Amino acid sequence: MEMREKGRGDLKEAPSFHPIASSPVQIPRRAFLCTAAVFAATAFTKTAGSIAAEAHLPFIEIADGVFVRYGVQEEMSAANCGAIANIGFIVGDESVAVIDTGTTLQQGAALREAVASVTSRPVSHLIATHVHPDHCFGHAAFSDLPVHSIGHRNLPRALAERGPFYLKRLAEISPDFSDTAYVAPEETVSDTMRIDLGNRPLLLKAWPPAHTDNDLTVFDERTGLLWAADLLFAGRLPTLDGSLTGWLAALDVLLSPDVRQVVPGHGQVSDGVETLQEELAYLTRLRDGVRAAIDEGLDMSATLARLEDDNQLDWLLYDTNHGRNVVAAYTELEWE
Amino acid sequence: MPQQRKAETYCLHGITIAILAAILIIAKAPIAVANDETWQDIRASLYGSDRVIHDGEGVIKLDAPDRALDAATVPISVTAEMEQTEEHYIRAVTLVIDENPAPVVGTFHLFPGNGIANISTRVRVNAYTNIRAIAETSDGELYMAQKFVKASGGCSAPASKDHDLAMARLGKMRLKQIGAWRKGEPAEGQFMISHPNYSGMQIDQVTQLWIPARYVRSIELTLGDKPILRFEGDISMSENPMVRFFVRPDAEAELHAKVVDSDEKTFEQSWPIELDPAS
Numbered sequence A: 001m002e003m004r005e006k007g008r009g010d011l012k013e014a015p016s017f018h019p020i021a022s023s024p025v026q027i028p029r030r031a032f033l034c035t036a037a038v039f040a041a042t043a044f045t046k047t048a049g050s051i052a053a054e055a056h057l058p059f060i061e062i063a064d065g066v067f068v069r070y071g072v073q074e075e076m077s078a079a080n081c082g083a084i085a086n087i088g089f090i091v092g093d094e095s096v097a098v099i100d101t102g103t104t105l106q107q108g109a110a111l112r113e114a115v116a117s118v119t120s121r122p123v124s125h126l127i128a129t130h131v132h133p134d135h136c137f138g139h140a141a142f143s144d145l146p147v148h149s150i151g152h153r154n155l156p157r158a159l160a161e162r163g164p165f166y167l168k169r170l171a172e173i174s175p176d177f178s179d180t181a182y183v184a185p186e187e188t189v190s191d192t193m194r195i196d197l198g199n200r201p202l203l204l205k206a207w208p209p210a211h212t213d214n215d216l217t218v219f220d221e222r223t224g225l226l227w228a229a230d231l232l233f234a235g236r237l238p239t240l241d242g243s244l245t246g247w248l249a250a251l252d253v254l255l256s257p258d259v260r261q262v263v264p265g266h267g268q269v270s271d272g273v274e275t276l277q278e279e280l281a282y283l284t285r286l287r288d289g290v291r292a293a294i295d296e297g298l299d300m301s302a303t304l305a306r307l308e309d310d311n312q313l314d315w316l317l318y319d320t321n322h323g324r325n326v327v328a329a330y331t332e333l334e335w336e
Numbered sequence B: 001m002p003q004q005r006k007a008e009t010y011c012l013h014g015i016t017i018a019i020l021a022a023i024l025i026i027a028k029a030p031i032a033v034a035n036d037e038t039w040q041d042i043r044a045s046l047y048g049s050d051r052v053i054h055d056g057e058g059v060i061k062l063d064a065p066d067r068a069l070d071a072a073t074v075p076i077s078v079t080a081e082m083e084q085t086e087e088h089y090i091r092a093v094t095l096v097i098d099e100n101p102a103p104v105v106g107t108f109h110l111f112p113g114n115g116i117a118n119i120s121t122r123v124r125v126n127a128y129t130n131i132r133a134i135a136e137t138s139d140g141e142l143y144m145a146q147k148f149v150k151a152s153g154g155c156s157a158p159a160s161k162d163h164d165l166a167m168a169r170l171g172k173m174r175l176k177q178i179g180a181w182r183k184g185e186p187a188e189g190q191f192m193i194s195h196p197n198y199s200g201m202q203i204d205q206v207t208q209l210w211i212p213a214r215y216v217r218s219i220e221l222t223l224g225d226k227p228i229l230r231f232e233g234d235i236s237m238s239e240n241p242m243v244r245f246f247v248r249p250d251a252e253a254e255l256h257a258k259v260v261d262s263d264e265k266t267f268e269q270s271w272p273i274e275l276d277p278a279s
């Protein structure tokens, strides 16, 4: 989209479309603590002084120098503080790279504290895997540090377009989120970029449109760990916000032979193989079902009705996201 | 299995009661009052305050999902419950989304020769809102159908999912014949144009950078020299505007589309239509 300077005169033509949130479901605190208790021992639990207790979920060392905070497998809500995505950091011999910062300023601050509790080495790189607020809206917690802030070539545009909408949504979920702001990356990746944390090279890769049109992955050569972010969903239904055919193509090559461990955007760390197979199966069936419906002349409503309960298996949050995926697939595939 | 049938009936009763209860709750909720005030303003600006708007029953029906899955792409359809004849027909259908920044989606002008005045399209829905379809018949009377829709877009932001592709494809058009088209019988078609139908947006508070509004202002479809429909619209139509319509082909001819957007750019294309030889 072309951008050019315009005066205030265009203001009336510049409304944003923001659906009002349905009242967030209050997850009982007890249930939530059960989920949190599953997390393993190398945890750096912080005492929470505010309602933002969940911003202080533990960071777990899942590989040598690689720390992950697992998000809860729920929709964003006031009760879970929006801590629904996997975020974390990688420690090199000289410095630290932060990969995603969570949904809020508090989560970003908690991440910063977690880094400080593990190492005195400075944060040199702040990486955003994509535009979604559960991944990179804690970035402002690092604004006072001289870091390389990096994202996909398309991320600044996506943040500019969607950022204000996401902030409104967050403020609607909880007034405690209203001090959150988004920060665009200063350096962008068009294809690949290599950074080094001191004897710890990371390969950043910008993908063609897949989960979104601004997906970035991080490969840690030392451990063979791929931080796939939302190119891979484990357990929780993948959400389509980019290109279905592009995502399927990305999955074909995501797990190169040197990948030994994968951090998905949501759900458990693993070797990635089974997770990828499950996601591939869901997205393939979604594509085939929607394609067939379009070929038969079914409109969007009829397609939704036909595929409403299709392809369900054991996915978490199927009911909240599957229908939207059908709509997204339909609007993409009808142009094939 | 009469037993089972009975159970189904109960079930239906349950649903009916639930729906009635829901309607009562909605009717009592303050939001409904607010909606009505909004609507009175829109109505006055569209039709003046003195024109009567009749209940749409028997003239038009409006279908929309109770809950919008993707607030940027909400399918809605208007079904005509009266036949289009030269003597009495629906000559315009206006769609209104009360709580949208630009509440009037647009007006579809229709013609008696096409047999059926059904229209379906996709719209953006900004909030919990009433959606309305107002039909104007050839005798100048107004009839309205309405539906309350909950937008629950979650994090589906109302922006292009694949921005580069959307811009690369701008202006590309598609025509689809739905089912077999037969001579002299109403047949359904679908027209769509790839266009961001962009509302315009401030992207930086400090530098005052803007992505300017760019949206489809009109769509005109004709078959040979016969008009099918004319749409005049605004930013509440979804990205890649789509409309399904009916047409009654008399003979093989070219279907022509002319689209003009807010940048005064015109897009035109023609397609030869295929008629089922069995007719």
Ligand SMILES: [Zn+2]
Pocket: A130, A132, A211, A230, A265
């Ligand atoms: Zn995401």
